[in-house]
Amino acid sequence: MSAAPETIDGLLLTADGVPLKDSLQKSLRRAKVRAALLVAPPLLFLIFLFVIPIGNMLTRSVDDKLINQVLPNTFAAFESWDKVSEPDESMFEAIYQDLAGAEKTDIGKASVRMNYAKPGWRSLIKRTARKIKKMEPPYKEAFLKADDRWTENEFWLSLGIMKDKRTMGYYLNAVDRTYDFDKNVIHVDENRKVYNLLWWRTIQVSVIVTLACLLLAYPVSYLLATLPMRISNLLMICVLMPFWTSLLVRIVAWMIMLQQNGVVNDTLVAAGILSDENRLAMMYNFNGTIIVMTQILLPFMILPIFSVMKTIPPSYMKAAQNLGATPTLAFIRVYMPQTIPGIGAGCILVFIVAIGYYITPELVGGKDGRLIGNMVAFHMQRSLNWGLAAAMGTILLVVILIFYWVYDKIIGIDNMKMG
């Protein structure tokens, strides 16, 4: 049989008699499925490790549902209260019904949430909940017997902060602000202000570390790119060696070097440059964080710059000098502009890693070298205030996106080159 296409009712047919349209569709579908299967692993990876966790983080940072589910009657009674007079029996009856009807663990979780709004709620609820089974009306009396703080209006007033199912409270806390009882935004007490300082310091450290890395990495990368292969390979190993060493080992090595009785100070004192009383404080403070983070993040700057420099033909510099430029001018006008994609990539990389850093600041930061990452870790692990941790994580994400956007505006993201 011939392979020439035949037509039935004007339809084109393939060699085996299937309409061409169907056949094409089938093979297209097969190609699509294959493509989808090929893309599936990275896509699933992205969804499970990126989209879902970030979505979860965003939800947690504004979520205030639980408290409303546990104490519905209380909030209803709160709405009808004049907010001035002492709480009456109906309000106590409402909270009694909520506490007596709720799961013990839900009460526990709710009391933790309430404690954020007004410190003291936790023990108040806990002490009362322990006696709730044996309580009989009048409830006001029974509650006061369990804990005499129940007449303090401040506790009742603080319910106003929690009555909505969504809250911006965590975001406010993350920038040293909070709600007053009428849900107006106010500053927190002067002596509790800590987050704005840490945000500012985190950005400061990240910028300083990025610049320091750039300053140190540029000449090294230049050497790596221009020296003969034999020597540059050796140099490359020196760059990569610390990269392969455990982070903790490197940090401890710096501690030994820089502490008050460390190698550097001892040498300076022995050489008579410093007196014994004036040893430099280079560890457990801001300086320590900067020095150690710079060393740790240096390879992230060197590698992209080096890989870009490697692609610049040496003949360009020679041509520039042939045309009359001095070596310095040729370097600045011809060589440097070509390395900008590498510089951009390195700076973005170092900055993004630095802004979320926390292990190094935790270990060498001491009193004034700790960053916002340390607070996120603190609220995740210790205080279990995941709402606040999520809010800070979200802000961090936004800050990075802003810097990324600024970078795109100034230098252009297409210009970035990793090699």
Next chain:
Amino acid sequence: MKLSLKLTLLASVVAVTTAAQAEVNLVSWGGAYTASQQKAYQATYKDPDSINFINYNGGLGEVRTQVESGNVTWDIVDVLPDQARTGCDEGLFEELDRSVFEKAPDGTSMDDDIMVEVPNDCVVPQIFWSYVPFYQEGTFKGEQPTTIADFFNVKKFPGKRGIHTWPNALIEMALLADGVAVKDVYKVMSSDGGIDRAFKMLDKIKDHSVFWSSGAKPLELVQSGEVAISLAYNGRIGAAVLSEGAKFVTVWDGQVLEEEWLVLVKGAPNKEEAMDFLIHASTSASQAEQAKYINYGPMRSSAFDIMKQGEPWFHNGKNIMEHMPNRPEVMARSVVANPDWWADFGDSVTERYTAWMGQ
């Protein structure tokens, strides 16, 4: 040939499954502390191989993640007093039948034998540990520091101070140093201006302070001369003195005692085996046994009696009672930390302390 291959395969499968079934994961702090638990509880257990120790850095973050995701791999966790309460309140731990635990030799129930009020039904007694000041012999010429007030007095005892990066115990100590009586510490802390008063005292050492956040650090700081006198966990100081012959002097005044509990994670994969091990680990004899390897104080008073009669009790033939943080002689000048107060006000004080530290 073929048959033997099959048999080996079968045997290995059986071996793997049984091993996997019996493994109880116990999560603790590592170092000398975990070692003491291994020697005192695991080695004396009927089936030592069934207990697998894991290290962690504290906090309930991981436990909460496991319980919330329903993928629980930890069975027993060694927790701090505030976590023992929060975790039980939030339903992260199993509530335990108190009647199954072994009574003291004189017939007292376990809960009555414990030296503090038992906060809930989730906890199994472990030890008391404390924050306490110490220095190296020969650091100070002439008069030596003997009180908590001396720790805060940089004029009389010049030199750097080592303190930790969170406020627990420091607030209590600052108030004690300011002359507040042991029994009034939490009353003052709850009153208006109480916390201000503590921070005023802390201001006096702020410029002379080196901050630490891991337990081994203060020993390095004092050993290397980086600081003159530092706060530390009493067990770390004791380990250095008792086992390594370090010349550290502990100032047994104004220490702050903290509880340490074992808990069973909600939905633990090996609940029954874990429970059996918890019963074993909480007997008076086991508790006393642990003090042979580390100078943290047992929670059960009956364990104390065993130790007193057995002196020298420490495994290398040294007396242990004088290193116990909760021995009767020092209790008059010690504060037992109040986790309920810290549960209420811990977050706000921590924020204030962090701000203070960075200013």
